[in-house]
Amino acid sequence: MRTYLSRRLLTLIPVVVGVTFAVFVMLHLMPVDPVRMMITELSSGQAPVQPNEITKARYDAMRHEMGLDRPLLVQYAAFLGRVLRGDLGRSFETRRTVWDMITANVGSTVELAVAGLGLAVVLGIVLGIVAALRRDTWIDAAVMAFSVTGLSLPSFWLGIMLILLISFKLGLLPVLSPRGWEGLILPAVTLGLRAAAVIARLTRAALVEILNLDYVRTARSKGLPARMVVLNHAMRNALIPVVTVVGLQFGNLLSGAVIVESVFGRPGIGSMAVRAILFKDFPLVQGTVLVLAVSYVCVNLLVDLSYAWLNPQIRLGS
């Protein structure tokens, strides 16, 4: 396990370097001039600066001060150094540090993602087991129909329809999501349904395959109760692919939060990122993308580790 862990950590290094480099280059490819942005920002509050009022000397001085006249790789090293110290720059719009804004919003997104994932895991695994045990009956067909629909529903439409039906027509839940579990239900359903559909499919497929294996037949013929055969014998192995996909879904949920948060007007990393993009608040965009990408890489690492832990063939490096 330790060899596997160290090997896996080593392959992580080029990925993290690549991700930070991509995010760094992103800012350079933006269709704006950061020097002009900075000069305009520094002068706001006073008389607005017209582009032709910026003298060449002032422009060059600012460019030098921002380090933009240095070679690209030197700039990248400086950027990496700042990132490692937790300095992601300041938001153009709010003037707060990007790090502050991310930490202020991350809790809400994690709450949403965890609720969505919890719902998806419970719903997906239960439906998957039921469909596998009632294979080729109408129950199986119904679960698979649910799964295809879940995969096909655009989350922004699902969210709006839930608001229309549950909040407006039936008046059961609040429209905008205030803090607390009541405001979390509709966004979590909207976010988690797709993952539930994926997990249900996979659980069914894995369980159907395993239920045909010899050791399950042996357990059955020993006269063990059906529930014990399924839960103790079959599910333990069926869970291996499911755990992998649950981890991968967590990453998808983070990006799904971008849409769900803006549909429900929830604060969070996702709605903050969309707002930053629309307002051309580039330091904030860069910081958010970086944090999300790195956390995605970390979640994937955890998934791989849990996979190795569950599956001795990988753990022992064969």
Add this chain to the structure above:
Amino acid sequence: MAAHAVARFPRQAAPFQTFRREVLRRLVRKPLAIAGLTLLALMIGTAIFAPFIARHAPDEQGVADPFEPPSAKHPFGADQFGRDNFSRVLHGGRISLQIGLVAVAIGGTVGLIFGCLAGYLSGWVDETVMRFVDIMLAFPGILLAIAVVVMLGPSLYNLMIAVGVGAIPTFSRVIRAAVLEAKERDYVAAARAMGVSDLMIVARHILPNIMAPFIVLATLDVATAILSGTALSYLGLGAKPPSPEWGLMLSEGKTFIRNAWWVGTFPGLAITLTVIGINLLGDALRDALDPRLRGTR
């Protein structure tokens, strides 16, 4: 020399045609495949013939009262400018389907090249390409597309590129795995022993054998691309008003959802039906062409 070698072993047309027929036979026997095909044919048909079916141009204002509810004359009602919602949804299908197809063409082509390079050449090429793909995979789904849109600027064409770029990693991985398997076959070793060039081996012997996973993935990915494309437009990063793009129509209709549910409901329903059609067809294709791909997503 290489040309002679290939010429002596003409491609066998007959078994391939039987295979194609067998796949078709397997498809036709599945009710879900038929349902998917019908749904998809309906959506594609109405999109292609939209100008003939729709009674109004998608941006023609005042053909109905603002927010006129659905009626026989305006089956999907009217929006805030008195535009016929039915005509707009029909025309919107052209945009969304185009986004799906162009994006998959981009992602599929680049992914095919990446996958073949990595899988066939292996060694440092494989390492480099796959690490690059890993980096792309580190940007979760829609964020990669958002990043590309931010760099290129929001427009419909940039959105297609963005969604296409987002599809590259999955294609590369699946194609690489398929190439790795295909190149171990005896006929590839035989071709190599006869001195057939690498390019020829890939084109003649490997590509035909990895088409099954490619077709399945491409089909299913059109669905994903349509969902991402409409989502980006919904967020304001794609189509601009007065375009009848479905995601944009939904985001405009969201404002009036309480009093005029039809404005946002029908475009969303159109997205869902199109994507269900593609997913059903893709699933059936996978079962018919390559059952091993089950559970790849």
